[in-house]
């Protein structure tokens with residue numbers, strides 16, 4: 001398997017075609033950006049750490065019946081994935097109020113939501129990734145109503161699984177962003193990455209609102225020790241085995 005043509009270079013990853021048209025190679029970079037790339041920097045070791053965390057979490061989700069693009073991790077900073085066409089949506093799931101939810105609604109940082117909130121943002125840098133309504137999403141034909149329902153259900157199930165997993169790590173999963181893609185059979189697969197770049201993760205062993213932060217907010221807010229925090233997430237994640245976690249919901 002050889003990486004060939006560069007298909008796409010994003011802020012944190014590069015996607016290459018391979019000699020198999022059904023397989024892409026994703027290279028994780030150390031580059032870090034925030035606030036729609038207005039803030040830029042590097043986090044030492046980030047590519048390797050995020051590739052390792054993502055690989056572990058994708059395998060965990062696969063073991064719990066979530067279809068993902070993950071195939072394997074041939075080198076420290078690379079993941080082989082199934083070729084998909086990315087749906088231009090950022091699907092955000094929130095358990096606790098933070099970030100833009102606080103800024104836009106006035107909810108207090110740390111307020112526990114009565115039920116998880118699923119939000120859809122338009123993945124479009126030029127427009128600044130705006131929050132979409134269901135009707136706007138359908139107007140733009142970013143997904144069909146059936147696909148939208150499926151994305152919502154998958155996002156909620158992934159939240160149950162990841163929340164339970166991170167709980168075992170002594171980490172609270174505050175919120176996170178997912179991306180999905182369509183394979184050649186139009187099947188929806190979870191794609192992109194799941195890492196401290198894309199999740200808010202709070203250390204349950206810390207009460208201080210800054211010290212507890214184990215994710216990219218350390219970079220966004222200049223809290224320091226970004227690499228150390230990412231490494232601590234990696235250690236705890238790798239300490240937990242990949243296994244079926246929560247019972248499948250009972251079908252009526």
Ligand code: 5GP
Pocket residue numbers: 090092098099100101129175176177197198199200216
């Ligand atoms: P917020 O809307 O509060 O800024 O972000 C909610 C969650 O989604 C956070 O965990 C944040 O890291 C993640 N998120 C939202 N948009 C992006 C994005 O464009 N890139 C990355 N890496 N994460 C995002």
